[in-house]
Amino acid sequence: MSESFRALVVDQSDATFSLELKELTLDDLPPGDVMVRVAWSAVNYKDGLAGTPDGRIVESYPMIPGIDLAGTIIHSEDSRFKEGDEVIVASAQLGVSHCGGFSEMARVPGDWVIPLPKGLSLKESMILGTAGFTAAMSIQRMEENGLTPEKGPVIVTGATGGVGSTAVTMLAKRGYTVACGTGKDTAHDYLRRLGADEILSRETLSNPKKRPLLKMRWAGAVDPVGGETLSYLLSTMKWGGSVALSGLAGGPAFSSTVFPFILRGINLLGIDSAHVSHTYRQKVWNRLATDLKPEGVLDQIVMEEVTLEELPDALSTILKGGIRGRQLVRLA
Structure with a gap:
């Protein structure tokens, strides 16, 4: 696969640290069963740490940060999913040991994928994230x-x-x-x-x-x-x-x-959101689409929407405590 896309990439060696917007190809992504065209991501405190040389979050470099993503499947080798399905991938090892959501494309294991619950849009799922x-x-x-x-x-x-x-x-x-x-x-x-x-x-x-x-x-x-x-x-x-x-x-x-x-x-x-079972994760997401969905106030939780170009500043801001509510990353 040679289709190109943009992603924010963090890299570190003994002497250097970088956080740069790069153009990649699908061959640059790690193995996985499901390919997702990412529509939305969100900025979390852990993502802020991933964007610093002393964050001690990223397990291997280079890495695409972003522990959340929501988008549409464009290819699946997992029989549970098909092209066109709208899905969420949140937490697990995304953006830590596996390339994450600050990218226009993502390839992930099928066991990390949650079908978008009825009652949530892709954008709403990332306001929550x-x-x-x-x-x-x-x-x-x-x-x-x-x-x-x-x-x-x-x-x-x-x-x-x-x-x-x-x-x-x-x-x-x-x-x-x-x-x-x-x-x-x-x-x-x-x-x-x-x-x-x-x-x-x-x-x-x-x-x-x-x-x-x-x-x-x-x-x-x-x-x-x-x-x-x-x-x-x-x-x-x-x-x-x-x-x-x-x-x-x-x-x-x-x-x-x-x-x-x-x-x-x-x-x-x-509360550790990264290592819960797939069944429990799906149960909680179903509640987020029903009895726990914040009706009428989700948009008020959004502080701002940022692009990939604006993302480095957003990562710095969240570490300084300058965020109220949520920052969304618009990728589509």
Whole structure:
């Protein structure tokens, strides 16, 4: 195959690092069962890390970053899919050890491919993307551990980010009372539109005296922040509550004790969107197209649409915390 296409390529050696828009051919892509003409991708924090020399995300070079893509199949050697099918590929090893979504073409293993669920467009699927999938998986896991709206309020940390924004609106749709933690004073109206009932400053989500137990407040928490924010959450969960932890924007280290777990029976749920089974992944995506789909507010979550040419600046911006909601990458 010799058809040419454009892609953003990151490369690194002992002495050099580069992030460049290149013209490639299909022969440059890694093996896979399914060829996709990519229509949309999205910018995630992990993609930002892939675009830096010290990100420690990319496993081999050269690499096309982009852990999300949505598009149309143009060739398939997997009997489950045919030419013309609209599909999603999100997370797995995309953009980390296998060339990803910042490309007009992608070739991937069939086991990574999710048929676009009825109720979602290709663009909507990337407004959600891995961030929305992570938020939905967080809710799914907490509900599997007994969370219901009647149990009490759920707090979302880092609420203006991709995971946070999508989690707020999904929880609101499900009937939960939603509290938001954010360090952005200018984002309060945005969070209210998404469905927030209460907004707390980042500074209030702390436990400076390192007390193992504080007053019980939350039945659940969606936490893409980690760090000392997680320490606060563990000390303030209601009995039997759950914290769904999916990120480390606040740092990888946190302090706690066994007391929240053995005296309040709380659950700390690790959310890893890359290694879940295909069946579970499809189950969560089906929820994103039905009871968790943020009706009427998806466009409000989009901060901007960027092209491949504009993508390097977008990758830099997300690492600086300059993103509200989602940045889409328009490829078609």
